[in-house]
Amino acid sequence: MKTKILVIYTGGTIGMIKDPETAQLKSVDFNLIYDHVPELKRLNVELTTKSFEKPIDSSEINIEDWKSMASMIEAAYSDFDGFVILHGSDTMAYSSSALSFMFDGLRKPIIFTGSQLPIGTIRTDGKENLITAIEIAAAKADNGEALIQEVAVYFDYKLFRGNRCTKVSAEHFEAFKSPNYTELASAGVHIIYNYQYFYRTSKDELSVNYDLNTKVALLKLHPGIDFSLYEGLFDFSRTKAVILETFGAGNSPSSTIFRSLLKNYIEAGGIVLNITQCNSGSVKQGMYATSSMFEQLGVISGIDMTTEAAVTKLMTVLNSESPTDILKSNYRGELTV
DSSP: OOEEEEEEEOOSGGGEEEOTTTOOEEEOOGGGHHHHOGGGGGSSEEEEEEEOSSOOOGGGOOHHHHHHHHHHHHHHGGGOSEEEEEOOSTTHHHHHHHHHHHEESOOSOEEEEOOSSOTTSTTOSHHHHHHHHHHHHHOBOTTSSBSOOSEEEEETTEEEETTTOEEOOSSSSOOEEOTTSOOSEEESSSEEEOGGGOOOOOOSSOEEOOOOOOOEEEEEOOTTOOGGGGGGGGOTTTOSEEEEEEBTTTBOOOOHHHHHHHHHHHHTTOEEEEEEOSSSOOOOTTSSHHHHHHHHHTOEEOTTOOHHHHHHHHHHHTTSSOHHHHHTSOSSSOSOO
8 A cells, every 4th residue: 555645736946837928937837746756656646736826935934824834734644644835945844843733642743845946946955844744744763653743854865853953045956954953854865854853742542733823023133232222022912922133052142131031021921931042052052151031030041942942942832831941952853852
């Protein structure tokens, strides 16, 4: 029996071909996927395709689109062995992170992929990304279970945990990296899986959290920052959580205004999460005097979470009964504890 894979096209560069008459790029009809990528016929996989009614540029992605992706998968979960989501690369790390937190009890693969060049161009990276993403989604362990049982991103011969990767290049095929976590697999002559880094749920049943809260703000610190410009950001009646992108191991400039803003905001019920703006590494609050203020005021350390994971994790847990406890925990393999 062939493994059944559902391919969901949301939009993005991978789904574009050049119109022979106008020379303009237009969206592929993924119902004719074998016409565009005949190599897929050689995989022992039964493919079904679905597309967003109106494909969207990934810069336009919002939580309603995440809910649409999630609901399409939830509705078809029992009918398929794995899922591949074709998505624009610009916000792919946000979407893969969001779905990783929305799905609880996931025991099948959800693989995001895309491309830097349209699938209809000669030098496209889209064909290899699509073929291998489907092959990974169809991979089974010796016991017959799905090999990958989490949300992941496949791009340029690497498979990354969805909430551990970030886009690092707008022009190279190697567009994504996972700065603080080893890739789940690498594809060469053979696909080499790093089994010890796989995520496995402890839940027996699948559930999906659609109760997302967008009242999350992101503030990147910089030398000479005038904190008085951001007083409105720390208004708990409007903003329920603030993510700080701080220096190095979680440090910030000394500022009585900043301290007062944080103190009042946290006392009002606001959540503040501290992540580093460095490409790799971890927040270690209290290591330096310049981060001791955060420890004193109750700022939560984001440890080594990516910005994408921090934003989407907050959105998905803000309305829960104990968001601060969840933020401090390794909820879906997104941080190192």
